[in-house]
Structures are given as C-alpha cells and as structure tokens.
Amino acid sequence: MRAFHNASKAALVVAAAALVLTGCATDAGGGDSSERPDGVPAAGESRHIDEILERGTIRVGVLAEFPWLVLDKEGTDNYRGPSWTLANHYADALGVELEVVPVSNDTKVPLVQQGGVDITIGPLNETDERRKVIDFVTYSQSSACLYGLKTNPRVAAVETVADLEAASEMNIAYYVGQPFGPWLAEDFPNAEIRSVQGSGSDAPIEELLSGRADLVPADAAKAPKLAGEYGDIVSVPRNCAESNLMPTPVGHGVSKDDPVFRDFLTAIAEEHADEVRQVELDLVAEFMSALDS
Amino acid sequence: MFDVFFDYRGLFIEGLLVTLQLNAIVVVLSVAGGALIGVARHYGGKIVRVVLGIPVDILRSIPLLVVLIWVFFASPMVFGTRYIDPFVAAVIGLSLTQGAYISEIVRGGLASVRSTQTRAGLALGMTRTQVVTRVVAPQALIRMLPPIGSQVAIGIKDSTLASVIAVPELFRQSQIVIGDSMQPFVVLTTLMVFYFVLVMIVVRLIDMLYTRVAARGAS
C-alpha cells in the first residue's frame, strides 16, 4: 500500500513540475519601454507595434533556409543571412530585442494569422494563396532550377529550358507543400510530375539517387550547396544564377489586419535594401569559396 | 561522412534532450491520466463509463498529427493567449492520445482480474477500496505491463510527429540539419539507429520487469 502511494505521489509531483517548467518557458520576456523611438507610429495606430513595445521583444518565426536564413551550427537561436539582417534592423528601429520562435512548414503561415508571432522571417515565397491570408514585406527573390544526375542520360541530354520543354517522359518529383506543382504542370506538360513526402531537405534528392525521378525542382540559390554535397548533380539550366524559371518574390510574413505595421517594416526594408542584398550575395560567395577550397 | 554530426552537434544534442524530456513527461502524464480514467471507467458505473468513453474514443480515432496541430492552434484560444509553446502543445497532444490508449489498457487490465477475486477480498472483511488497492490493482498492474510497454514504444516513435509544430526534438533538428547539409541518408540512418536503441532499451526494461513479476500475475 505504502509503495503504491509513494509511487503515485512521485508521479504527480513530476507531472506538476513538468507543467510548471514548460509553462514558464512559454512566457519569457516582458519589461516596459514606454518611450517610443523616433519614426515609430504613435500608440494606437498599430496593434503589433504597441504590443512589441509593451513586451520589449519582437517575436519572429524562424525556419532556416539557405541563403536567406542560415542557421549557426553551434547554437540554436543564432542565424545569419539577409532575412536575419533585416529582422535586426526592425528590432533596432523599435528599440527591442529579437525573440526567436521556431516554426515549421505547417505553422509558419498560420502563426502569423493567429498572432503567435509578429512576423515570420523564415523565408516565404510570396504565392497567391499566401497573399490571400497574410501580407508580405519583400526583401529578395527566388527563382527555380531543376536538378538531376549527370549519370542519367536523359538529364545529360537537356541543357536548357527549351531542351526540357521539348523532352518527353521526364519524371519530375517535388515535395508536398512546395509551390512547384502548378508551375511544373503548366511549363512542362510533357513531363510526369509527382509530389512526394518531405524528408526535411530542400529538394527530394533521394528521388534522384534512387532513380525514381529524373529531375527535382529547387530554389536556384540551392545550386552551389547541392553541387557541393553531390558531385554528380547538374542543373537545368546549367547555370542556375541565370535561371528565370518561376520567379517569385521572397518576403517576411505579416498579419493582414495591421497595414501600419506592414508599411513601417516595408520602409525599413527599402531603407536597407542594398545592404540586405549584399548580405545574400556574400553568403553565396562565401559558400562557393568554401566549396573550392 | 559522419562529420555532419560533429558540425551540427549543438542541434543534435538539443534535439536529443528535447526528445528524452518530451517522452519522459508524456509517459508520466499519460500513465497517470490513463490510470485515472481507466479506474474511473471501470468502477464509476454506467454514466461515468459512457461519458468518459467519449473523449477516449475520439482521441483514439483522430490521427495524432491532427491532434498535435489542432492543440497547437486551438489551445491558445482555450487559454486566452495567442501562442502556446510547441513543446507544451506536444506534451498536451501526445499525453492526451497516449493517455486514451493507456486508459483502455488499464480498464482491460482491471476487467481481466476475475470478479471472484473481489469476492474473496470482500469475504475477508476488506472495504471496496482495500480490495481494489490490495487485490485487484496489483494483479491488473502486472498484466498491464506488456501492453503499456508497447504503447510507450509507440509513443516514443510518434513523438517525432511533434516536428510538424516545430518542437525542436531530434527528428526536427535532423530535418533542419538535412536541409542545411543536404545529407539525408547518413542523418536519417543514424536517426533510425537511435530510435531503435531508445525503444529497445525501454521495451527490454519493461520486459525484464515483467518476467520478474509475471508469476504473481497468473491466476
């Protein structure tokens, strides 16, 4: 009897402690900064700005993706890249700290709508569906490239987009949740296009390696990384930097119901546009040189 | 080839700790909650059995993935906030689902102790509560060990689904590393080995415990 009791008591204590601990983790931050920095809209104009100043932090949803938001391998809350640079400018302009909130592909957009984060800085392609539910602060652009294995004769035969449009029976796979589907179907009606479940990488390379797919689409910016990791990979078009496939603006996601906040952030993005672009170029260049050495 | 684990060790270690922590809390909460519901449903009479059966059946029929995403987005409304820490949401979602299954195991375990054992306890002048704690529960507990062990193993594997709400557990951290390093094979293979080892340790420990007490559960 006693043993039975003690065991259940211990279990309760552990459970309670666990709840308290995790509960504390939820509501970090605080502090009051009643003073408004110059250029910040007045109180009452933007719900988000008022809350951010009240809280002392700007809550940013992060999901690492080269070359916009690159994680620092050592720590978990440290990032680099154009998105990160710009986010820091937001924080500086508001006189607050960045508060990093991890998001996933399934939560990065809904959390902006729900207000769980002030902005999502995990890079977002500005698609039409997304524009219906959130607004964007654009700071970059992506275009797509198709990747395949050199050793695949059908891939070796297509060098340009025109070659690909003419080719038949190409098998192209992309991850569910990636925006490539409709675009692939429209641009390459001769190809067989499949969506596959994600394994966490940027492109379904496993589909290539296993021979199930001839080509996989991915962001053109991924070219150097893919080439670095898999020596046998080639792209269509061969030089991804010149790719004009599926050009899409990339931005930070903000709530639709706070245009003052969006415009405030957009002004900061425009002000720092050159620096942000340079950070992106530097990051790619840094990566390329690391590959060469 | 295994450089990736050294390069990203910070992420892997965090993921490892979060996975262990998440599962430890979920095991404690789901076993405690499942035991409570199971006992209440077994002894609580028809109304309690039916009423508590509704959430149990609902949770057992909804995919865990849906439960997790639902808890993550719906519970802030319940708590009157706009955001709930993904870890807390995962604890709630996993514990609810696991607790539902475990409550059924507990109920079945209690029902498997034949009613004549209860009569024997009552005939010795024990109160109903004493019969439950001294006669029925210990026997039921022994018989519940193997199915609870299986359920805990399922729970550990299912905890990887918490990655969809960005809980920094091992699977999500691995996904991030894969995205950054482009090395799905070595990372996923190592991940498989890790989960195999973790689940085997848990299952074997429970098996060992069971073989030590199995004779006392026979009747």
Added chain:
Amino acid sequence: MTDSLDTRKMAMSGAEPLVLLDGISHAYPNGKVSLTELSFAVHPGEVVCLLGPSGSGKSTAIRCVNMLEPVTAGRLVFEGIDVTAKDVNQVEVRKRVGMVFQNFELFPHMSVLKNVAIGPIVSLKRPKAEAYDLARELLAKVGLSDKGDVLPSQLSGGQQQRVAIARALAMQPDVMLFDEPTSALDPEMVGEVLAVMRKLAEEGMTMVVVTHEMRFARNVADWVVVMEDGRLVEEGTPERIFEQPRMERTRAFFGKLEEQDGVLPTG
C-alpha cells in the same frame, strides 16, 4: 421417521441460532430469481450441509449469508441482529464470517504466508508481526508450515485449498462458509481438504458447507438442508435425510447422484 432420527442437538440446547435465514429471496440483476422464501437456521457449533442439484441456488444462499449478494426480501439474522437493516455495516459482518471458495481464490501476487496474514493486517489492522505469527500457526495446522514463502501458483490444488481455509481462519471467524471446497480438486486431493474440515468440525467450528461429497455430509453434518430451484425441499439430520427422505424430489436428487457416481453413503 422416529424422533431420535430427527433430533437437532444444538437446537435442543436452547441456544439462539448463529445465523438465521428467515424467508429470504434473491434475484440477480438480469432478473433471474435464484432464491424464493428460503429459511433455515445455523446454530453455534453446528455443521450444516446444503445439498441440491446444480443451479438450485446453494452458492447464492451461502453468499447471502456474508452479504456478498443482497437479499431482496426476508430477514437475515446474524448473532441476533437483523443485518438486512439499512444501518448495518456489511464489512463488520463479513469480518465475523470466513469463506472458502470452489476455486480457492488465493491472491496470486502474494506469498502463501501473506495470503493468510492479509485479512488480519488489512481488515483488522493487526500488527504485522502478530498477523504473521498467527499465519504461521495456521499454516502448521493445515499441514503446510514449509510452504509459507512460495507463491500460490506453485502449490497443488489441495494445498491451495488448505491455504484458503487457513486464510479464512486467520480472521478468527464465528462461522465458516464453504462453497463446494473440493469440487475443483483432483480426486486424490479431496481427502486432505476434507480431513482439515473434519478437524475443524471436531474443534467445534460452526460451518455451512455446500458440497457434493455425500459421505462427508452423512458423517460430519449435524443438519442437512436440501434445496431445489431456489426453494427449500426438506431439512433434517443426515441420518433422517439419507435414510428416510420424505420428499420425492430429495429421492430423485439422490437417485441421480447414485446413477452418476454411486456415491450415496448409506450402505
């Protein structure tokens, strides 16, 4: 049908019945009526055997005595108190009544010694040392002193049933109920259990025994109650019941037993 054959010694002594079933009826939750206005008395020191065909309600009747089944009508008087009254604490009554089951019902998760000691420890709040001393004494009494540390599952059926008797005795009850204590046993083990019961009877323990062991009923019982279909068919001393059954249904029951296993112990 002589007077001497029908004399009930204990009743003659003028003692109050220890247990009195006074027109009790019982039905199971599913509506099955199992007892109808059943009456009989058990006097202190008496051994009363309940006989009757399968399904006649013997087990139900014996379970009513320690209130494991609630009676729906009639009175159950225990030691002069009407225990069917609402304010009676059933648990207190059960502490005074020992019970032995057909399938032993030992607690499989406890050692044999703990099985015997658990009643006094849990129900009577006796100090553990005292309860274990008593348990050892009782195990010796049923001839199992060396088996205290093993689990029940390691014992033979006959040994388990002797432990079950010791477990019931540990509560130092005023009356012992036996529900077919030898029916689940292999034939070669029946004797050791009956021997223990006979010894108890000789020591003056009050006992109510449901049994198909006619020889035991004939030789050990002071009083025999024959039931059929939830009703009392007839009652009397074993000599009278076995030698001069009055009711056709009693004769039919004995006739069937004889046909089955030739066990009627008259000859």
